[in-house]
Amino acid sequence: MGKTISEKIISEHAGRELKSGDISVVSVDVVMSQDGTGPLSVSQIKKMGFSAVKNPEKSIFFIDHAAPSPRKELSNSHALLRDFARSSGAVLSDVGSGVCHQILIEDYSCPGDIVIGGDSHTCTSGALGAFATGMGSTDIAVGYALAQTWLRVPDTIKVNFNGRINDGVSAKDLIIYLIGKITSDGATYKALEFGGEVSRIMDMDGRFTISNMAVEAGAKTGLFAADSITEQYLQSRGRGDCFRKIFADSDAVYEKVIDIDCSVIEPMVSQPHTVDNALPARDLDDVRVDQVFIGTCTNGRLSDLRIAAEILKGRKVSSGVRLLVVPASREIYL
Numbered sequence: 001m002g003k004t005i006s007e008k009i010i011s012e013h014a015g016r017e018l019k020s021g022d023i024s025v026v027s028v029d030v031v032m033s034q035d036g037t038g039p040l041s042v043s044q045i046k047k048m049g050f051s052a053v054k055n056p057e058k059s060i061f062f063i064d065h066a067a068p069s070p071r072k073e074l075s076n077s078h079a080l081l082r083d084f085a086r087s088s089g090a091v092l093s094d095v096g097s098g099v100c101h102q103i104l105i106e107d108y109s110c111p112g113d114i115v116i117g118g119d120s121h122t123c124t125s126g127a128l129g130a131f132a133t134g135m136g137s138t139d140i141a142v143g144y145a146l147a148q149t150w151l152r153v154p155d156t157i158k159v160n161f162n163g164r165i166n167d168g169v170s171a172k173d174l175i176i177y178l179i180g181k182i183t184s185d186g187a188t189y190k191a192l193e194f195g196g197e198v199s200r201i202m203d204m205d206g207r208f209t210i211s212n213m214a215v216e217a218g219a220k221t222g223l224f225a226a227d228s229i230t231e232q233y234l235q236s237r238g239r240g241d242c243f244r245k246i247f248a249d250s251d252a253v254y255e256k257v258i259d260i261d262c263s264v265i266e267p268m269v270s271q272p273h274t275v276d277n278a279l280p281a282r283d284l285d286d287v288r289v290d291q292v293f294i295g296t297c298t299n300g301r302l303s304d305l306r307i308a309a310e311i312l313k314g315r316k317v318s319s320g321v322r323l324l325v326v327p328a329s330r331e332i333y334l
Contacts, residue, residue, distance in 0.1 A: 002249025004156040005223045006191040009131040009246070013114050020155045020255075029113035031143040032060040034100050035067070037118030039077045042084045044141035054147035056089035058108060062100035063093065090144070098329025101125070101297040105208060106329060110234075110242035111226035116143050120215045121297050127207035128234075129226030129246035134215065154189055154220045155255040160196030163263040170307075171206030172299060174198075175213045176268040178260060180278030188218035190255065193248060198262050199224060204233040205303045212298045216275045291322040300328030
């Protein structure tokens with residue numbers, strides 16, 4: 001019986017053959033937390049009697065969520081992370097470096113890795129063919145201390161994006177459309193594995209957006225096969241040596257297969273208060289806009305900013321509207 005991408009990666013890190021539903025302790029390649037979750041992980045590490053991290057070069061603490069600190073309590077948390085990173089040998093990504101998930105894909109995550117993070121959108125690295133998932137601070141603490149964690153191998157839902165993408169439609173529209181169809185808990189503790197002709201030719205920025213939002217359907221992770229497009233991206237980052245092909249077997253067993261015809265997808269909007277409250281933008285009534293934010297770990301990459309710049313070129317921001325533009329990393333900004 002063939003294996004899905006998740007089954008392959010987790011089996012390799014467990015050192016034995018596993019299938020969906022199996023539970024095992026596995027080795028971990030990358031561990032990270034951010035300033036909202038990291039302080040609790042540090043506290044748990046110390047409670048367990050550890051003073052250092054197992055794999056310093058791939059143990060990262062990010063200060064990116066409340067950066068710079070808006071109040072005293074958070075300043076104290078930031079100081080705690082800086083001090084522990086210094087004493088333990090871990091990597092510190094300080095204020096202004098960028099959003100954790102963007103820096104992970106730029107500098108740390110590799111195809112075939114297991115990446116765990118104290119943030120739900122850790123699944124972004126799944127676009128590189130890594131099994132990447134968010135966990136609670138105690139599990140992350142164990143990951144830092146031992147470079148291990150436990151996992152139940154998830155069932156996998158295969159999502160095939162096929163057809164032709166219409167003008168003005170992006171990867172963000174595809175994933176919003178999918179979540180609107182399966183709902184915000186339609187993939188709870190499942191791996192979403194993305195395939196189909198559209199996925200195979202999609203650039204990495206589009207893949208990052210889709211994997212990032214897999215968790216919005218409840219998914220444990222969202223994975224693309226690691227292919228020539230992945231390899232080109234890693235080479236452009238000076239990390240070509242960490243590339244390897246990762247793909248599902250042709251006879252892999254999926255919980256179900258969802259086929260999406262991209263030619264029917266229009267620019268999409270998620271209305272309050274859940275991401276699955278999705279509809280085509282043209283179906284919206286006139287809505288007053290007070291603030292526009294361009295950025296985040298989902299859409300703060302250079303390709304996103306170029307699209308926004310092209311739309312805004314020669315125009316002015318409307319009176320009474322606040323426009324914020326935040327590149328996802330310092331490198332993108334520069």
